[in-house]
Amino acid sequence: MTATAPREEQLWSRCAGCASLLYRKRLRRNLDVCPECGEHARLGAPERLRQLVDPGSLSLLPDRLPEADPLDFVDVLPYPHRLTGARASTGLAEGVVCATATIGGHPVALAVMDFRFLGGSLGCAVGELITRAAERALDDRTPLVLITASGGARMQEGALSLMQMATVSQAIAALREAGLLTVSVLTDPTYGGVAASFATNTDLVLAESGARMGFAGPRVIRQITGRALPEGFQTADFLLRHGQVDMVVQRRSLRGRLMALLAATRAGRPARSPVPRQEPASHRERLADDGAVPARPTDPAVEGDAGTPAVRDAWDTVRMARHPGRPTTLDYLDSVFDGFVELHGDRLGADCPAIVGGVARLAGRHVMVIGHQKGHTTAELVARNFGMASPSGHRKALRLMRLAARLGLPVVTLVDTPGADPGVSAEEQGQAAAIAENILTLTVLPTPVLAVITGEGGSGGALALAVADRVLMLENAVYSVISPEGCAAILWPDRSAAPQAARALRLTAPDLRRLGVVDEVVSEPSSAAHDDPAETAHRLRAALLANLLPLLDVPPAMLVRLRRQRFRRFGANRVGARAGLR
C-alpha cells in the first residue's frame, strides 16, 4: 500500500465494462470505478480495507492457521497445490483478511473476503478467521462489518466447509443477542454458502453497485430450468427491487454510508450490559487471541458400529441414497412416529410441498417433525419438486421450529434433498436469506434438535434443517457441500468424473462420522433401506430415542451452549490438528 514505481504493464488497464483504456493511477484514484461507464472493478481485500477505514486505525488480526487438507482432496491438482498457488498470486494467507479499525471514528471489527483467493471460497480457515473477528467484536463490544465476495463453500474441504456456514452464523447470533450491530456489504460476486449464511443473516445488508448475489449461480439455474434469465437477474438493483437488501451503494459512498449507520445505531443503543460501556481504549493486536480456541475436540473415535459395514464405493452410496424406493419423510412419519398432524404454510403466501412438517409422537412423546419430502414415482417427485425446498419451504420450517421452541417440543428433522430449489422465483423470493435465517435460528433454538440425514444431504438446503444437537445419518445416506456431478463439472472439469468426485468429497456416513460432522451412523438392513423399510424404520426409531431422551433433561440454555460448541469446533485448528482420512 506504499507508493512504489509501477511496472510498465501496470500503467494502463482496460475497463471490463466499456473497454476503455484507463490510466491505472487515475482508475485507482477513482476507487477502481471506471470514470467512463461507472463499472466497479473487483477489489482485493487490502485495497478494500484501505478505502474504507480511517488512516492509521487498521490493526490486522492474526491470519495464520495450521495447514489443513482435511479430506486429502485431489482433483486434477492436489488441494495443497491450489492453496500454494493462491497464496503466491495474492500474497494473502487465506481468502479473508480480518482486522479491527475505525470508520469515521467508530470502532469496528471487519472481515473482508478476497475473490482472488480460490474464488473467495469458504473453507475451515476462512470460517475460523471470520468467527474470530466476530468474537473480537463481541469482546470489544463493537459492530462487525463483513465484506463478502465468494463463489460459495470450498469444495475441497467437503462437508466441513458446509459446517462453517453454521459456525459463522452462530457467531453472528451471539452479536445479535449482545445488541451489537452486524452489517454485510455484498460485493461482486456473492453466491452459494456465503450468500446463504453470513452475507444475508446480518442486521443490515448493503449491496455495492454492480454486485450480484444469489444462492444458485446463473449458469446452474439456466442449466436446470433451461430458460433464459430475466434482465439484470441477481444484480444489486434486482435484489433491492425484491426486498432483499437495504440499499445499493456506489463505492464512493460506501464509507460514508457505513459511517452514518454506525453512528445511528450507536446513538440509539441503550446501555444493556451492567458494566457501563466505554470506548475500547485501544486496538492493539492481541496475539494471545490466537490461542483462544475453546473446546479441545473430543476426537471422534471410530465408533464400534457393530459389525463394521462392508466398505461400499462412495459413488454406489450416492446412487443408493438417491434410490427411488428409499423411504421418504412421509414414510418415516408413518412407520417411526405416531399421530402425525401436518401443519402447512409459511404465513407469507405459499406452502412448499418439498418440506413437510407437523406435530407427531415418538414413543408417546410429542415432537415437532420437519423433513424434506421426495417421492417414489415420477409424478410424486414432480409434485414435491424432487425434495428441493423453495424459500417458502424454508420459512415454513422456520415457523415450525419457533413454534416447537415456544411449546417446549423437541424438533426432529429428516434431511433428504438434492439441494435447495435453484429456480428463478426462488432467487426472487430470497432463497439465500431464507436458508441463512434457518441456520442462524437453529444455532440458538432453545429446545432439543435432532437431525437425521436419511437420503441426500445436499449442501445449504440440507444444512437449513441440520444444525442440531445430534446429527445422525443412515448408513447409505450422503451429505455433501456440492453434488458429485457439480463438483466434477467444476474441478475436473467433466461431469463424467462424478464417481471420482464422490470419493474425493468424503460424503459417506462413515467418512463424516470420522470427521465429526455426524455423531452416529444408523445401520441399514442387509443391502439397503429400500429392501426392508420396516427394519430400517425400527432401527431409526431406536436411534432417535437413544439420542433424544438424554437431550430432554438438558436445560435449554445449556443445550444452546453445547450446540454452539459442537459447531464451533469445526474450525481450522481442529481440522489442522487432525490426521487426514485413510
Ligand SMILES: [Zn+2]
Ligand atoms: Zn468503463
